[in-house]
Amino acid sequence: MNKKLSQDIAFVIFRILGLVIVCLLFWILGFIIYNGIEVISWEFLTTAPTEGMTAGGIFPAIVGTLCLIAGSMIFAFPLGVMSAIYTNEYAGNGTIVKFMRVMTNNLSSIPSIVFGLFGMSLFVNTLGFGDSIIAGSLTLGLLVLPLVIRTTEEALKAVPYAYRTGSLALGATKLQTIRRVVLPAALPNITTGLILSIGRVSGETAPILFTVAAYFLPKLPSSIFDQVMALPYHLYVVATSGTNLEASRPIAYGTALVLIAIVLLMNLLANALRKYFGKKVKTS
Amino acid sequence: MKRIVERIIESLFTVSGAISSIVIVLIIVFLFKEGFGLFSSPTVEKGYSLYINSRNQVSELNTFDITHIFDEKITNWSECGGADMLIKPFRFDEIFELFPEDDLEHNRELIPIRLSEIIAANPNIIAFLPQRFAPQNSEEVKELSIRNISISDFFGGKEWMPTSKPTPLFGVLPLILGTLLVSILAILIALPLGLGVAIYLSELASERMRKFMKPTIELLAGIPSVVYGFFGLVILVPIVQKGLNLSVGETAFTGSLILAIMALPTIITVAEDAMRNTPRTMREASLALGATNWQTIYRVIIPYSASGISAAAVLGIGRAIGETMAVLMVTGNAAVMPTSLFQSVRTIPATIAAELGETPAGSSHYQALFLLGCILFIITMIISITAEVISKKQHNKGL
Structure with a gap:
């Protein structure tokens, strides 16, 4: 075959494929937004589900998801950032660091359902927390730990070495250097990591199935040992096992839209931050 | 005094590092402890x-x-x-x-x-x-x-x-086969598509198009799996059912479709990275010899980035095997030996998700589900190590 022709054919195919991917995203987003937008109202966002989850709102699920985001971040963020500081600033480049990197890398490849099993075995049963916000938060925290560590490490690595030597040469101790020089410079990128982790945590279902999520619980939690509803699990429930699937479809669309809105907002925020600070660092 | 505070804070860093790296050990210990109890349980229900x-x-x-x-x-x-x-x-x-x-x-x-x-x-x-x-x-x-x-x-x-x-x-065979069937079919669908998009992005797309598509693909990766599941349930299941004239639309094939969509971002990103890392000199040498762009792509760039592309495929399989919610919602979950693509199957993660909630802790059913978790853990570990080895190969080539 003519080689020019075959190139043209191939390139047309690739362009179409590129288009297909973009269309796919807009199809999924469009489907959720188009069907969900008419369900969303102030009432939907602020009332509890009623009538076997075929009417009412999703307020308890929103509150539950916010609790889980807060809980998992309180746990994972300091732990992840501190261990990234350890591996990047203190540990040098020996076998220990390599070992730790392999460990956290592999941690990120473990399926989320396995985290759910682990959380159930350790937090719910062995430590006796029961199905509770604390058990769910710890499980989700472990799930995003590799993400927090990796983004923080990258942020720390991006801080020029000269900053550190400059600070040390002025007589600052290592810790002072980290606190006053390295961390402020790395903060924007660390924040980006934090936001991405929030996006990830808010959408995960499998880890919370057995550690916290309640099928139906209109009451708001009063302590960290209470169960809560959560958006992703609520979507699963109303989509598959409600008492009246047809009647609960609109609720499912609305829930999906709120969930996607949170996740996309976090992604966009992270992107914007990256761009904003990326420019700032370059010009300074 | 200040010295002491500094010491304390520094040792906190060390402790955090240690905790993060033993999490995986803890996971192994708890998973296997619960799971292997099954082999000391009697075949008849306990008690x-x-x-x-x-x-x-x-x-x-x-x-x-x-x-x-x-x-x-x-x-x-x-x-x-x-x-x-x-x-x-x-x-x-x-x-x-x-x-x-x-x-x-x-x-x-x-x-x-x-x-x-x-x-x-x-x-x-x-x-x-x-x-x-x-x-x-x-x-x-x-x-x-x-x-x-x-x-x-x-x-x-x-x-x-x-x-x-x-x-x-x-008997875990139907579940293992179901998992492999769904994930491998998903990769067979996603790999050509993803590869095509990766070629488009790295070789053909204008800079503006790239800037638009990269975040788009990232967004696709960020959508929660339960939303994919819902999409699959409401859109794909009826399409498969009507399009193929089946009695139910919840089949292995539907699961593969949704998993293929979910694995695409991983495949595209990894494959595109590998292709863009092809040294400029190799491209130019090929073009200088009179090859067209397309010949350069499939004779030079694709062979050069072969290990990166295989890493993409392996990572995609890894993601598909561990995926829980989407599969749970669209495959119908019949725990039988799969004989055709257009029948309901049940995967390992879906089994755990569907059954663990109603299982009393410590029963042999509970232990069996943990053992399924162990199998899943081992499979994904092997996959992630394989991908690492393969992409290291790619890396060494670049040097």
């Missing part, structure tokens, strides 16, 4: 035993015989090594049909005596009874010896019936 009349020669039955006796698929003792007589299966509840319930309620020590009378009266009986009401020191009754669940029961079994009584069957 129960099987009793027969002592005149019956049978002293041991295998799991399948027991199941089929109570299914009434085996009806004669001669089929499992006994004399030629019909089998009379007896469950504990049936005692309340033979004797007034009120009597037994008030006089619980009467139950074992009544039970041993029943067994003594029926030479062909096999009774499935709780051990705490076991007929005691009666010469007419003998307890069948029960072995523990073996590794071959678990890995070689073709039936997953975890709640069947008296002998739950934990």
Whole structure:
């Protein structure tokens, strides 16, 4: 075959494929937004589900998801950032660091359902927390730990070495250097990591199935040992096992839209931050 | 004083590092501790035993015989090594049909005596009874010896019936095959698509298009799996059902479609990175020899980035195998040996998600689900290590 022709054919195919991917995203987003937008109202966002989850709102699920985001971040963020500081600033480049990197890398490849099993075995049963916000938060925290560590490490690595030597040469101790020089410079990128982790945590279902999520619980939690509803699990429930699937479809669309809105907002925020600070660092 | 505070803070860093790296060890310990308990559990439900009349020669039955006796698929003792007589299966509840319930309620020590009378009266009986009401020191009754669940029961079994009584069957083959079928088909769909998009992005797209598409693909990766599942359930399931004229749309094929969509971002990103890392000199050399752009792509760039592309495929499989919610929602979850693409299957993660909630902690069903978790863990570990080795190869080439 003519080689020019075959190139043209191939390139047309690739362009179409590129288009297909973009269309796919807009199809999924469009489907959720188009069907969900008419369900969303102030009432939907602020009332509890009623009538076997075929009417009412999703307020308890929103509150539950916010609790889980807060809980998992309180746990994972300091732990992840501190261990990234350890591996990047203190540990040098020996076998220990390599070992730790392999460990956290592999941690990120473990399926989320396995985290759910682990959380159930350790937090719910062995430590006796029961199905509770604390058990769910710890499980989700472990799930995003590799993400927090990796983004923080990258942020720390991006801080020029000269900053550190400059600070040390002025007589600052290592810790002072980290606190006053390295961390402020790395903060924007660390924040980006934090936001991405929030996006990830808010959408995960499998880890919370057995550690916290309640099928139906209109009451708001009063302590960290209470169960809560959560958006992703609520979507699963109303989509598959409600008492009246047809009647609960609109609720499912609305829930999906709120969930996607949170996740996309976090992604966009992270992107914007990256761009904003990326420019700032370059010009300074 | 300041020194001490600094020391404390610095040791906090060390401790955090240590905690983060032992999490995976903890996961292994807890998963395997719970899971391997299964092999020291009896094949019959915990706390129960099987009793027969002592005149019956049978002293041991295998799991399948027991199941089929109570299914009434085996009806004669001669089929499992006994004399030629019909089998009379007896469950504990049936005692309340033979004797007034009120009597037994008030006089619980009467139950074992009544039970041993029943067994003594029926030479062909096999009774499935709780051990705490076991007929005691009666010469007419003998307890069948029960072995523990073996590794071959678990890995070689073709039936997953975890709640069947008296002998739950934990044959994991249909689940493993279901998982592999769905994930491999997903990759077969996603790989050509993803590769095409990766070529487009790295070789053809304008800078503006790239800037638009990269975040788009990232967004696709960020959508929660339960939303994909919902999309699959509402859109793909009816399409598959009508398009292929099936009785139900919840099939292995539907699961593969949704998994393919979910694996695309991983495949595209990894493959595109590998292609863009092809040294400029190689491209230019190929073009200078008179090759067209397309010839350069498939003769130079694709072979050069082959290991990066395989890493993309492997990572995609890894993501597909571990995926839970989307698959749970669209594959129909029938735990049978898969024979066709257009039938309902059940994957390992979906099984765990669907069943663990109703399982009492410590039961053999619970342990079997943890063992499934161990299998999943091992498979994904192997996959992630493979991908790492492959992409290291790619990396070394660049040097």
